[in-house]
Structures are given as structure tokens and as C-alpha cells.
Amino acid sequence: MDDRPIVALAVxxxxxxxxxxxxxxxxxxxxxxxxxxxxxATPEAVxxxxxxxxxxxxxxxxxxxxxxLLTAAPKLRLIAHxxxxxxxxxxEAVYDRGIRVTTAAAAxxxxxxxxxxxxxxxxxxxxxxxxxxPWERKRLQQGGPIRELRDLNVGLIxxxxxxxxxxxxxxxxxxxxxxxxxxxxxxxxAAAMGVELAPLDEVCRCDVVSVHxxxxxxxxxxxxxxxxxxxxxxxxxxxxSRGSLVDEAALLAEMRRRPLxxxxxxxxxxxxxxxxxxxxxxxxxVTPHISGGMNQAQKxxxxxxxxxxxxxxxxxxxxxxxTREMLPTQA
Numbered sequence: 001m002d003d004r005p006i007v008a009l010a011v012x013x014x015x016x017x018x019x020x021x022x023x024x025x026x027x028x029x030x031x032x033x034x035x036x037x038x039x040x041a042t043p044e045a046v047x048x049x050x051x052x053x054x055x056x057x058x059x060x061x062x063x064x065x066x067x068x069l070l071t072a073a074p075k076l077r078l079i080a081h082x083x084x085x086x087x088x089x090x091x092e093a094v095y096d097r098g099i100r101v102t103t104a105a106a107a108x109x110x111x112x113x114x115x116x117x118x119x120x121x122x123x124x125x126x127x128x129x130x131x132x133x134p135w136e137r138k139r140l141q142q143g144g145p146i147r148e149l150r151d152l153n154v155g156l157i158x159x160x161x162x163x164x165x166x167x168x169x170x171x172x173x174x175x176x177x178x179x180x181x182x183x184x185x186x187x188x189x190a191a192a193m194g195v196e197l198a199p200l201d202e203v204c205r206c207d208v209v210s211v212h213x214x215x216x217x218x219x220x221x222x223x224x225x226x227x228x229x230x231x232x233x234x235x236x237x238x239x240x241s242r243g244s245l246v247d248e249a250a251l252l253a254e255m256r257r258r259p260l261x262x263x264x265x266x267x268x269x270x271x272x273x274x275x276x277x278x279x280x281x282x283x284x285x286v287t288p289h290i291s292g293g294m295n296q297a298q299k300x301x302x303x304x305x306x307x308x309x310x311x312x313x314x315x316x317x318x319x320x321x322x323t324r325e326m327l328p329t330q331a
Contacts, residue, residue: 005313006075008053009036010046011082015059019082019302028057028306031313047072055309059083059302065094078312082305084108084292085331086322095324102308102320104301105331106161108292113165115291116240119263120208121149123236126261128285144234144259147207149173155198155206157222158213158241159185160331162292166210167193179203182213184329204230208238214331215242225250228260236261240291242331243268248278255283265291 007028009016016037028034032055038045043063050056050073056065059082063069070076076099081089084105094101122128124147150173156163159182170176171194179198180190190197203209204227213219223237224247231237231254239246243266254260263285264278270289272278278286308318322330 005032005054006052007032007034007055007057007309007313008046008049009034010041010049010056010062011037011059012041012061013037013039015041015061015082018298019059020306021299021303024303024306027310031310043068050076054078055080055312057082057305057309058089059305062089064091065089065099066091067093070094070097078102078309080305080309080312082302084301087327087330090322090327092324100312100318101322102305102318103322103330104304104308104320106320107300107304108297109161109165110300111294111297112162112240112292113169115265116162116166116210116212116238117149117169119238119285120154120210120236123238123261123263123285124149124152124208129282144261149176149208151175152208153177153179153206155203155209156180156195157200157203157209157211157245158182158219159189159193160212160214160241162240163212164193166212167195179206200227201230204228205232206235207232208236210238211241211245213241213245214329215244216328220244221247221250223247223251225253228254231260234259234261236263238263240265242266243270251284252277252281255281259283261285263287265289 036049041061046063047069050069052075053073054075055078056076057080070093079099079101082104084103086101086103090101126146154176156166159180167178170178178195179202180195181198181200181203185197187197222245228250251262261283265287266289278284308320311318
């Protein structure tokens with residue numbers, strides 16, 4: 001009889017194939033009796049997996065852990081989420097039962113930050129517009145300055161995991177003044193990061209403004225008509241966070257009024273309508289939410305979720321826990 005703890009892979013077969021490597025799954029099977037995945041992760045399909053489970057590993061598409069699921073999981077003690085935001089699955093009832101929750105957002109932060117900094121370089125150099133006008137260098141320069149990522153003010157909205165990783169990457173670029181706005185960041189933490197803690201209005205006056213805050217009521221359309229008007233001409237706006245943080249109508253209006261450039265990897269709604277004016281504005285670049293969670297990053301996130309499950313089963317401290325108190329400030 002197998003008396004090892006039960007670990008439920010509460011994900012669909014397609015997510016399972018996308019997120020978990022054979023090596024990581026082998027380590028998990030050494031530590032526990034693994035059940036799942038399911039064909040489609042409906043509540044009815046996931047519920048039987050949870051009977052007797054100590055750990056549930058969840059992911060994109062896993063149903064919310066409400067009373068219907070939790071009443072079938074009396075032994076559940078950990079939900080290790082293999083995606084970023086735990087809000088789609090975590091409920092008050094989860095925390096009321098003393099079930100702990102972890103996130104794999106840290107594994108997703110690196111590719112999002114790398115994309116963010118790469119787009120800073122690309123847009124300051126005006127490469128997308130140079131591609132549209134090959135060998136018309138004089139005309140390109142007449143349209144705005146061609147710059148490098150140095151001797152500039154970079155403003156970050158949010159000291160999230162991604163925001164902090166962006167700061168780390170920016171250290172390799174010379175003579176940058178990085179300013180960050182985050183109500184939960186202390187002056188001492190900002191100093192330790194090597195950045196200047198600044199109010200939102202000051203951050204919005206930077207040459208590059210990048211959004212890395214969670215989507216919560218306080219951040220909805222934090223870039224709006226008033227704050228966008230503070231941007232200097234030829235400023236770069238980057239949003240790899242959540243579409244709701246930018247008032248897209250105000251952004252379009254401001255960009256039609258003067259020279260600004262924007263990269264939106266996220267929109268509101270997502271995806272945008274096929275006839276969205278975002279697709280037709282010459283100084284806006286739109287991509288379909290690809291800055292994180294693709295290919296290698298997906299495997300990294302799955303690996304991180306399994307690592308947290310293993311740490312829990314071995315009695316070791318969790319590294320990426322999301323407590324009830326943290327949930328309101330998470331993406």
C-alpha cells in the first residue's frame with residue numbers, strides 16, 4: 001500500500017504538457033503519490049483528484065477552490081500554483097481552512113523584465129520605425145530623436161517582482177536615473193535597490209515610463225489623461241503588466257496631440273477588438289501578451305510550483321507564499 005502523501009495535478013492535459021518537464025515530475029513522484037491531470041479542468045473533473053490530497057498543483061484553467069472543491073479535499077494543506085496570479089483560484093475559504101498558497105510568478109518575472117528592457121532599447125533606437133523606412137535615415141531622425149538607454153530618466157510604476165527585476169537589469173546600463181513609485185516600497189528598500197522613490201507625477205515626467213503594478217482598484221487607469229500629459233515629448237510608455245492600468249482612450253488622444261511612443265503587451269479588454277484604433281496608431285506597438293509565460297518560462301513556472309510542493313512535503317520553508325494579507329496587492 002502506498003502511504004505517501006497524495007499530490008493532485010489539478011490541471012488539464014494540455015496545461016500539464018505545457019508546464020511540467022519529465023525531470024521535475026520524476027522528483028515529484030519520488031516524494032508523493034501523484035494523481036492527475038484531467039482531460040479538461042472542470043470543477044467536476046478536478047474534484048475527485050482532491051480526495052485525500054495533501055498538495056494540489058494548479059495552473060491556467062484550474063477552477064476556483066470554492067466550497068464545491070474544498071469539501072472534497074479535507075486533507076489539503078497546500079495549493080502550489082504554476083502560474084502567476086493566484087486570484088483566479090484562491091478564495092477566503094482556502095485561507096479559512098489554513099491551506100497555504102504559493103505562486104510561480106517569480107519564474108515569470110524574468111522574461112517579462114527582459115522583454116521590457118529590450119523594448120526600451122528598441123523603441124529609444126526607433127527600430128520599429130526604421131524598419132518601416134529603410135535607408136531613410138534623415139527622414140527618421142526628423143521624426144524624433146534616436147537615443148540609447150543611458151543618460152536618461154527611467155520611471156517605473158510598481159516595485160513588483162517584475163519591477164525589481166527590471167531594476168536589476170538596468171544596472172548594466174550607464175548613467176541611468178531610475179525613479180520608482182510604489183506605496184508599499186520604503187525609502188530604505190529603494191535605496192538598497194539603487195533607485196529613487198518618487199511620487200507618481202515625478203515618475204511620469206521621465207523619458208521612459210514602464211508599468212509594473214498589479215491590477216487593483218487603486219491602480220485602475222493610473223496612466224490617464226492627467227498623468228499622460230506630464231510625459232515629456234518623445235517619451236516611451238511600456239505596459240507589460242495589465243491593460244486596465246492604462247486609459248487607452250486618453251493614451252490615443254495624447255499620442256495624437258504630440259510625439260509619444262507606446263508598447264502595449266497587454267490591453268483592456270484583452271484581446272482588443274479587431275477594429276481597435278490601437279492597431280492603426282503609427283506610434284503604438286501592440287503584441288498579444290507574450291512578454292512572459294512562453295515556452296521556457298512556462299517550464300520554469302511549472303518547475304517552481306513543483307519545487308514549492310517538494311519543500312512543503314519535506315517540511316522546509318516555502319519561498320513564494322501568498323498569504324491572505326498579501327492577496328489584495330497581488331496582480
